Amino acid sequence: xxxxxxxxxxxxxxxxxxxxxxxxxxxxxxxATHAMFEHVINTPTVIGRHKVPEMAQYVADQFKAAGFPxxxxxxxxxxxxxxxxGADETAALIVRWRAEGTPKAKPIMLMGHMDVVEAKVEDSTxxxxxxTERDGYYYGRGTIDxxxxxxxxxxxxxxxxxxxxxxxxxxxxxxxxDEETNGIGATKGASEWLDLLGHPEYGLNADGGxxxxxxxxxxxxxxxxxxxxTYAGYTLTVRNRGGHSSKPRKDNxxxxxxxxxxxxxxxxxxxxxxxxxxxxxQGREKQEKGPLGDAMRRWLANNADxxxxxxxxxxxxxxxxxxxxxxxxxxFAGHADNALPQLATAMINCRIFPGVDPNAIKxxxxxxxxxxxxxxxxxxxxxxxxxxxxxPDVTGAYTRAVQALHPGMPVFPEMSTxxxxxxxxxxxxxxxxxxxxxxxxxxxxFRAHGKDExxxxxxxxxxxxxxxxxxxxxxxx
Amino acid sequence: MKRxxxxxxxTCLAGAATAATDPRTVPTQLSPEWQAxxxxxxxxxxxxxxxxxxxxxxxxxxxxxxxxxxxxxxxxDIHIMPYEALPGDNTVALIVRWRSPKATQKPMLVLGHMDVVEAKREDWKxxxxxxxEEGGYFLGRGSSDMKNGDVATTMAAVKLMSQGFKPNRDIxxxxxxxxxxxxxxxxxxxxxxRNLTEAEFGLNADGGxxxxxxxxxPIGCGISMAEKTFQxxxxxxxxxxxxSSRPRPDNxxxxxxxxxxxLRTHRFQPMLNETTRGYFTERSRQEGDSALGQAMRRWLANPGDxxxADExxxxxxxxxxxxxxxxxxxxEGGHADNALPQSAKATVNCRIFPGVQPKDVQxELQAMAGPKVEVTPDPNYIGEPTPASPVRPDVLKxxxxxxxxxHGKDMHVFPVMSTGASDGSFFRAKGIPVYDVDGxxxxxxxxERAHGLDExxxxxxxxxxVxxxxxxxxxxxx
Numbered sequence: 001x002x003x004x005x006x007x008x009x010x011x012x013x014x015x016x017x018x019x020x021x022x023x024x025x026x027x028x029x030x031x032a033t034h035a036m037f038e039h040v041i042n043t044p045t046v047i048g049r050h051k052v053p054e055m056a057q058y059v060a061d062q063f064k065a066a067g068f069p070x071x072x073x074x075x076x077x078x079x080x081x082x083x084x085x086g087a088d089e090t091a092a093l094i095v096r097w098r099a100e101g102t103p104k105a106k107p108i109m110l111m112g113h114m115d116v117v118e119a120k121v122e123d124s125t126x127x128x129x130x131x132t133e134r135d136g137y138y139y140g141r142g143t144i145d146x147x148x149x150x151x152x153x154x155x156x157x158x159x160x161x162x163x164x165x166x167x168x169x170x171x172x173x174x175x176x177x178d179e180e181t182n183g184i185g186a187t188k189g190a191s192e193w194l195d196l197l198g199h200p201e202y203g204l205n206a207d208g209g210x211x212x213x214x215x216x217x218x219x220x221x222x223x224x225x226x227x228x229x230t231y232a233g234y235t236l237t238v239r240n241r242g243g244h245s246s247k248p249r250k251d252n253x254x255x256x257x258x259x260x261x262x263x264x265x266x267x268x269x270x271x272x273x274x275x276x277x278x279x280x281x282q283g284r285e286k287q288e289k290g291p292l293g294d295a296m297r298r299w300l301a302n303n304a305d306x307x308x309x310x311x312x313x314x315x316x317x318x319x320x321x322x323x324x325x326x327x328x329x330x331x332f333a334g335h336a337d338n339a340l341p342q343l344a345t346a347m348i349n350c351r352i353f354p355g356v357d358p359n360a361i362k363x364x365x366x367x368x369x370x371x372x373x374x375x376x377x378x379x380x381x382x383x384x385x386x387x388x389x390x391x392p393d394v395t396g397a398y399t400r401a402v403q404a405l406h407p408g409m410p411v412f413p414e415m416s417t418x419x420x421x422x423x424x425x426x427x428x429x430x431x432x433x434x435x436x437x438x439x440x441x442x443x444x445x446f447r448a449h450g451k452d453e454x455x456x457x458x459x460x461x462x463x464x465x466x467x468x469x470x471x472x473x474x475x476x477x
Numbered sequence: 478m479k480r481x482x483x484x485x486x487x488t489c490l491a492g493a494a495t496a497a498t499d500p501r502t503v504p505t506q507l508s509p510e511w512q513a514x515x516x517x518x519x520x521x522x523x524x525x526x527x528x529x530x531x532x533x534x535x536x537x538x539x540x541x542x543x544x545x546x547x548x549x550x551x552x553x554d555i556h557i558m559p560y561e562a563l564p565g566d567n568t569v570a571l572i573v574r575w576r577s578p579k580a581t582q583k584p585m586l587v588l589g590h591m592d593v594v595e596a597k598r599e600d601w602k603x604x605x606x607x608x609x610e611e612g613g614y615f616l617g618r619g620s621s622d623m624k625n626g627d628v629a630t631t632m633a634a635v636k637l638m639s640q641g642f643k644p645n646r647d648i649x650x651x652x653x654x655x656x657x658x659x660x661x662x663x664x665x666x667x668x669x670x671r672n673l674t675e676a677e678f679g680l681n682a683d684g685g686x687x688x689x690x691x692x693x694x695p696i697g698c699g700i701s702m703a704e705k706t707f708q709x710x711x712x713x714x715x716x717x718x719x720x721s722s723r724p725r726p727d728n729x730x731x732x733x734x735x736x737x738x739x740l741r742t743h744r745f746q747p748m749l750n751e752t753t754r755g756y757f758t759e760r761s762r763q764e765g766d767s768a769l770g771q772a773m774r775r776w777l778a779n780p781g782d783x784x785x786a787d788e789x790x791x792x793x794x795x796x797x798x799x800x801x802x803x804x805x806x807x808x809e810g811g812h813a814d815n816a817l818p819q820s821a822k823a824t825v826n827c828r829i830f831p832g833v834q835p836k837d838v839q840x841e842l843q844a845m846a847g848p849k850v851e852v853t854p855d856p857n858y859i860g861e862p863t864p865a866s867p868v869r870p871d872v873l874k875x876x877x878x879x880x881x882x883x884h885g886k887d888m889h890v891f892p893v894m895s896t897g898a899s900d901g902s903f904f905r906a907k908g909i910p911v912y913d914v915d916g917x918x919x920x921x922x923x924x925e926r927a928h929g930l931d932e933x934x935x936x937x938x939x940x941x942x943v944x945x946x947x948x949x950x951x952x953x954x955x
Contacts, residue, residue: 084814117813123718123820145720180815229722233814245826246705246896247796248804254823255741255805261734319723327724328731329814334807337709337824337855341806346730347814349721379814417722418815449816450719 022404022465025159033155033464036062040147041131041140045115045177052177053077053091055114059154059175063095066158072096074196078188080178084233084347084379090115090177092185094196097157097173099475100166107170108475109203110467111421111432112149113179116142117449125452137454144455145448148463149206149436150175156467167475172197179207179421182380186421190428200430202394204470207420208434211402211409212442220442221287222402223414224395225434227276227387228426229320229351231419232358233379234365236260236328242342251373253344254333260369261328261346267368269324271309272353273299276387276415277321283412284318292318316443320417324361326350347379351417354385385423387415388431393474398435401469405437405462418448437466497693500884500918501613505940512940515632518544519939520608522624523617527654528595530566534654535559537591537627538571541652544631545573548638556673560665562655568592570662572673573650575634577643577954584647585954586679586909588663588900589627590656593619594928602931614933621934622927625942626682626915627652633946644954649676656683656900663900667907676909678869680949681901684913687880687888688921696921697759698880699893700873701913703752703865704905705797705828707898708835709855712736712805712846718819727849729818730810736846737805737823743845745801745838747786748830749776750865752892753798757789759891769795797896801838803827824855828896831865863902866910868892875952876914879945883916916945 025033043055056075063073074094081087093114096107119128119141126132128141142148153173174197176185189197211222238260240253273281278300285296292315298308299322313322326348333344352361358378365376390413399411414434422432438459440446447453505512518540527534538557545555554574562568571591574584596605596618603609605618619625630650651674653662666674686698714736716729749757757773764770769792776785776799790799803825810821829838835854843852877890901911917938919925926932 117816120812120819123812180813231722231815244897245804245806246802246828247793248802249793250791252741252804254737254808257808258734258737258741258805261730262738265728265731265734314726325722325724327721327728327817328811329721329816329818330811331730331733331808331818331821333805333809334824337806337826338707339806340804341808344808347811349815351722418720419722446719446723447717448720449813451717451819 022469025461025464029155029159029464030461033151033461036155037138037147037151037460038131040150041138041142042129044129045142046118047080047088047115047178047181048086050089052114053089056091056093056175056177059093059114059150060095062154062158066161068095068097068161072098076193078177078184080182080184082182082380084235085181088178090185092177092189092193093173093175094193095173096196096198097167097171099169103169105169106201107172107198109172109174109197109200109430110153111174111203111205112146112153112207113176113185113421114150115177115180116145116147117180119453123451128453133457136457138457138460139452139454141453143453144438144440144445145453146207146436148438148455148460151460152437152463152467153206155464156471159464160468160471165472165476167471168477169475170198171471171475172200176421183419183421183424187424189421190424190430202391203422203425203430203432204394205420205422205432205434206436208416208422209398209436211406211439213439215441215444219406219409221410221412222406222439223412224398225414225416225420226390227274227354228385228416228418228420228422229324229353230356230358230382230385230423232350232352232361232382234326234348234350234362235377235379236346236348236369237375237377238344238373240340240342242340245338245340249340253341256371256373257333257344257346260371260374263368263370264326264328264348268310271306271313271322273303274354274387274415276413279390279413280321280415283410287410320351321415324350324352324356325417326361326365351419352384354387354415357384358382383427385419386426388426388433391431391433394433394435397470397473398433400473401437401466404469405466406439435470437463499693500689501935501937503937505937507940507944511632511636511943515628515940515943518632519615519624519628522628523608523619524606526606526618527592529563529568529592529655529658532567534568534591538569538652538654541571541627541631542573544635548635550575558665558670560661562659562661566655566658568654568662570654570666571650571652572670574673575644575648575650577645577647580646582646583677584649584675586649586651586674586676586904587630588651588679588681588683588904588911589623589630590653590662590683590900591627592654592657593622593624594657600930605932610936613936615936615939616931616933618932620932621917621919621924622932623683623915625917625934625939629916629939629942629946630682632943633950636943637947637950642951642955644950646954648950648954649674653900660900660903663903667903667909678866678872679901679904679909679911680872681899681911681913682915683899684915686876686890686914687884687916687918689918690921691923695884695888697763697889697891698876699756699891700876701895701901702868702892702910703750703831704863704895704898704902705801705830706833706835706860706862707858708827708829708838708860709858710803710825710827710839710842711853711855712823712825713851713853714821714849716817716819718817721815721817725817729821732849733810733821733823736850739845740803740805740825744787745841747776747783747790747800749780750831751868752865752894755868755892756798756894759889797828798894801827801830801833803838803842829860829862831863831894834862835860861906863905865894866905866912869910869912871953872912872914875949878952879916879948882948883941883945884918914949916942
């Protein structure tokens with residue numbers, strides 16, 4: 001579940017000292033990357049299709065073929081299920097690349113997820129589960145969320161091993177199989193699989209971070225995710241006696257539900273600011289000279305300036321960053337076309353500001369719809385997400401890797417509006433940083449979960465190099 | 478599909494305050510000889526489980542055909558027509574022509590259906606396909622919908638034939654085999670088999686018009702002669718969608734929500750036709766000085782009085798009778814809990830006022846919903862608008878005379894518009910006016926068990942119905 005920076009900027013941060021130009025991929029490495037990416041995109045790892053174990057085994061086989069010992073590669077089948085997202089037999093993959101000699105520190109975890117959101121052929125221009133290369137892009141479900149990250153991490157480790165790199169601390173890979181739905185893999189990772197992972201000091205999540213370039217090719221910025229909103233689902237339910245549709249009743253379950261959604265559409269949650277978003281907006285306001293920058297400056301100066309926060313929230317680049325947001329994502333109602341509905345439900349997807357209790361949001365939704373006929377229930381039992389402290393070693397390594405590939409590219413800390421597998425680790429005391437190196441053209445390529453998801457061809461290969469740089473920097477010294 | 482009497486009248490019922498007799502205890506006027514004949518055929522009819530897919534409708538057709546044959550109708554005028562109703566449901570229709578030796582008028586059609594709705598033994602107190610007489614009732618599936626009408630229309634004809642009655646016009650009997658499911662028989666009857674069914678008008682036995690309340694006061698006899706057109710539309714919205722963590726200003730569900738909020742308060746233009754005018758005239762009399770009765774009188778005096786029509790439409794007894802109505806019945810939208818919806822769809826079921834074109838309703842809905850919503854008709858069923866049948870004085874007079882003969886002057890006869898559809902709609906759509914005029918009756922609401930459990934009909938209602946049809950044949954073809 002991916003958030004990519006949408007900032008449009010012509011003014012870059014002062015760049016750090018330029019290092020040597022990064023090594024490019026060889027033709028053989030490029031071909032291997034392409035082949036792996038095509039294979040995983042063409043594997044439809046949507047919940048209910050039972051394809052995640054197949055993908056986990058495939059990725060495991062890539063590690064084995066590259067010489068990682070079989071004893072350190074674990075395909076872990078598990079069951080995932082919830083009332084609203086369906087059920088599946090899925091799997092996680094854990095790979096431990098052990099340090100040479102005595103490790104200098106606790107392991108670094110590299111995270112990602114192998115599952116993708118549903119995509120329907122009829123809603124897409126080309127079959128979302130057949131990778132298609134066109135106009136400088138790879139198209140397909142999962143191209144940016146986040147099979148690019150799976151391939152980036154995996155191919156980087158394979159390339160480093162082939163180059164003779166020996167990590168000074170363990171690197172532990174955790175690829176889960178239900179991040180888009182129930183997050184059970186991450187919960188297990190943060191508890192019963194911690195031994196296999198070697199109790200990592202922190203995690204780098206390929207399902208976070210990343211950057212953007214403007215349509216004119218100028219840098220927009222990269223972000224490092226250090227906080228995330230809490231993902232929580234709610235259901236609005238309306239029941240009615242129903243009856244024959246030739247005799248419409250005054251009260252109607254569908255109309256009651258629609259009225260509740262109209263109220264939700266008009267509602268604005270109270271603006272909030274946390275340490276990560278403060279640092280983010282402090283960086284962003286330097287880029288923005290116009291009215292958006294003015295609003296950021298006003299809001300930073302006065303957190304009570306709701307009008308400024310509303311202006312920021314309304315911007316396409318900043319949506320979701322100033323407060324909790326809730327949006328209806330699914331509707332179900334009725335049982336026959338000639339019968340009045342007896343039941344109407346809407347799924348409400350909320351992204352809750354870090355630190356806010358999802359139960360408080362349930363009460364707030366009840367106040368918003370203000371109709372006892374509309375019953376609000378929670379779809380999950382998630383607890384409030386927490387931010388991770390900004391570590392100089394990680395921010396430094398990430399900034400160096402980004403700027404090695406994209407000279408002059410500004411880098412910001414970021415609160416992700418999407419939930420990631422990082423949440424249970426953060427709650428369990430393992431800081432998580434979203435540090436992927438992929439990039440897209442903003443905002444036209446923001447298509448995660450949407451129609452015709454795509455990634456620029458060069459971004460896929462840059463990301464492999466990015467992860468090589470990150471691992472050399474953080475595990476090679 | 479039987480239209481139940483939809484209104485239970487309040488105590489203000491004019492002229493009915495006198496001590497009422499239980500109509501079930503009044504002796505029938507049918508002779509014991511014809512009671513026995515009628516009972517025997519009715520018993521056989523009930524015990525044929527002519528439910529869809531059971532292949533029993535042929536037996537039902539043969540039972541009725543044998544009555545006509547025995548009464549002297551030549552084989553050449555008896556047609557058992559096989560056809561497929563629901564896929565795989567092979568059923569039949571029966572078409573019988575009782576020829577006039579010297580016809581002076583165009584033929585008259587008598588309509589009925591031989592199929593019944595499914596009934597399960599475990600749901601009923603007794604076997605629904607074993608005929609019973611108990612407590613002044615005949616019981617069994619089809620006893621009120623509508624093997625009673627099949628038997629009454631047939632036995633009345635047979636009885637008249639035995640008396641040497643010669644009609645002055647051909648009387649054509651058309652009994653379909655799938656009214657309760659698809660109406661394919663009626664469709665064929667109105668089109669492909671038209672050479673056998675061509676008639677000036679039709680009398681439908683599927684729909685008893687009369688009834689009494691629990692205090693045995695007559696609640697009137699509504700003759701259905703118009704019906705609304707059934708048409709479902711889909712409201713569909715599309716959106717690029719995206720990640721639900723980054724809400725877009727536009728959203729497929731909100732676009733649909735906006736359209737349905739408009740639909741909730743949208744009111745189509747009130748309309749009156751000859752049928753509903755007759756209906757509201759009678760209803761305003763029944764309602765007396767109540768607010769509803771006054772609104773009816775205001776609207777009848779001035780059909781442009783939209784406020785009066787709105788007041789009538791808002792009454793649960795009258796809903797759907799003053800105009801086209803459309804209501805949202807189903808919703809689906811989105812594809813994942815954590816993705817902005819790329820599409821959302823509402824099913825909107827419309828009952829269109831007779832004579833109004835479904836495409837005009839579509840255009841009105843589209844204009845209401847706005848450009849973000851696509852309004853399309855359900856491709857699986859394109860409704861054909863049916864004109865209201867003209868109020869024929871001869872039919873109204875004959876039915877009134879027959880009904881009041883059995884039930885007295887307090888049983889008022891008036892036209893009604895049905896909000897659902899029956900076999901009659903297929904003939905109306907193809908130019909044959911149809912009137913639902915069966916003489917069966919019951920106690921409302923206790924005897925309204927069509928499609929339901931422990932279906933029944935008062936014994937007297939069954940027997941008098943034979944005489945009722947006899948009177949209609951004589952009045953309209955004598």
